[in-house]
Amino acid sequence: MSTATQLLRFITAGSVDDGKSTLIGRLLHDSKSIFEDQLSAISRTSEKRGMAAVDLSLLTDGLQAEREQGITIDVAYRYFATPKRKFIIGDTPGHEQYTRNMVTAASTANLVVILVDARKGVLVQTRRHTYLASLVGIPHIVLAVNKMDMVDYAEARFNEICTEYLAFAAQLGLHNVTCVPLSALVGDMLVERGDNLNWYQGTTLMDLLESIEIDHDVNTTDFRYPVQWVCRPQTGEYHDFRGFMGRIEAGEVSVGDEITVLPSGRTSRVKGIVTYDGKLQTAYAPQSITITLTDEIDISRGDMFVKADCLPTVAKEFEAMLCWLSETPLDKNRKYLVKHTTRTAKCLFSSIDYRVDVNTLEQHANPTVNMNDIAHVAMKVQQPLVFDHYQRNRAGGSFVVIDEATNNTVAAGMIV
């Protein structure tokens, strides 16, 4: 079996009523990723609860409390593979804490499958999911028009929903949308095409997941290398070795390239790209590597290597969209910590400009920011950060906010 397969991370958005769990269950089942002992465990539970058929959604209910209450608390990760790709599904529940959970799962996703019920069409929650997908910058969006069996597989109905959705997506600046008609229950257009949607010329959902081009989901042009750890063995043949370890978050780097170290602004040249498996001439995002330089300059964790032709911003003030994750509301009088790339600094919120109603997309001038709220804020940090706009480079524009008193992660931010 070949191991030359790509990794694709995706999430599904939609409520249980839209057939989300059935869709995930079927993708796992039809790709033979559900095992017999899992199937027999959930059949037993379905029977105990007096259900007539095996409830595939039980597969994604991980915790005792969830099984008792029949709800999903948190983000769960599922894995399956086909000969072409390995997939990680971030499975999020559809109830009131949705924003927080969806943003969490979306932060690492290449793609989101947004489910709508063909009978109901584009709903408020469809708009909410799409707005969040655009906010978190998920590179690819698939609108899955489910339950086509309930509308007699009508092409006109599918086209109507797609037209409405694409118009809405365009308002948010989203143009990377693919619409697929399907029936998760029957299995049409998921893994197999089935016989009921012959008018549809596109590919099945599985084909799409297997083939959608994801090479450019990371920024491949602007070299960004946050230093994680400095390696100084100080022994034997490595007596003078100073290696700067990290992961390339964007772009690429080659031996001989001139680099600038930010925030100091000092420059040097790449002497070597060292890995356990040998020296490299060129390395690309998202490889983890070790870089040696031709000059002895003072560099530590939190510094970033970049190239002069595509410089990021170095500043102590910036604006961001914030998703508040904590049950304790944002307190403008307090200082928090911000963790951005490999740098952590004290921060404060100099202004809370507006809150976005995720259902209507209206902006409210409202100074309180509660859990699940999305807000536009201005922030000040104690030390300069080296950053990009989030939409240009996810890794360079994302940060989390930590409450120093509790050590909890209280917010996720995207620099705008």
Add this chain to the structure above:
Amino acid sequence: MSNPGFTHLDALESESIHIMREVAAECKNPALLFSGGKDSIVMLRLAEKAFRPCRFPFPLVHIDTGHNFPEVIATRDRLAAGLGERLIVRTLEDSIKKGTIVLKSETQSRNVFQSVTLLETIAEFGFDACMGGARRDEEKARAKERIFSFRDEFGQWDPKNQRPELWDLYNTRVHPGENIRVFPISNWTEMDIWQYIEREKLVIPSIYYAHEREVIQRAGGLMPVSKLVQPLPGETVIKKTVRFRTVGDITCTCPVQSHARNAQEIIEETAVTRITERGATRMDDQTSEASMELRKKEGYF
């Protein structure tokens, strides 16, 4: 341009290296839990990839139940010595002598008591972060656990109150006495592990490969015969060609029938198997629908 030939194993490897380096950089006194099992051998290779040519900025730690397979302990010692890294071993025997573990019988499964010795070891050395080789595909409670999993002073995991984890920005902060468990290979599956063992030509204990062994048919599985597991009245000892998919305590780890004699043959077998890894092999997970979750709440890995 993008990275030519970058596979899913490369992506997983890079993610794991990044996680280990974050631990090394941000935690004051981390440790890497190393048992000599296949997942922890993968972890060891990832640590080499993350830190060489430097030494590991953490010791290796093993909590030995005293009921481990001898082949696994031998591999543990050989690998640790070969790398020249520090290995700390603490045994359940230590806790039994102290009276913090009270066993009902000599042959009782000791897996559940590992938590006690682990917490005592964490306290003894003041570790603020312990890296382990648990994977989310192993078990449904693990599917919901964070990569950086916060534990209170009693080592307890509170699944309803986990820290949000976004992008690759890990929150490593703890108060004194608290610690975090870190799972750098969270996103790897059993198949990924075998593909990586094959790719990296990793040496793992021989019992992972098909061999002849005396077993007893018990509770729908095969129990390996050992000093601790002897046939009960009515049971017969049979010889089967088997391999172990997971390796834990000798009293609760069951082999599966197999003729796979190398990593490639196991990859082929894993591709068509219809039973989960732990479902086929671990008696300790089967006691109730929430066994793993309950043990984790008590401080288990």
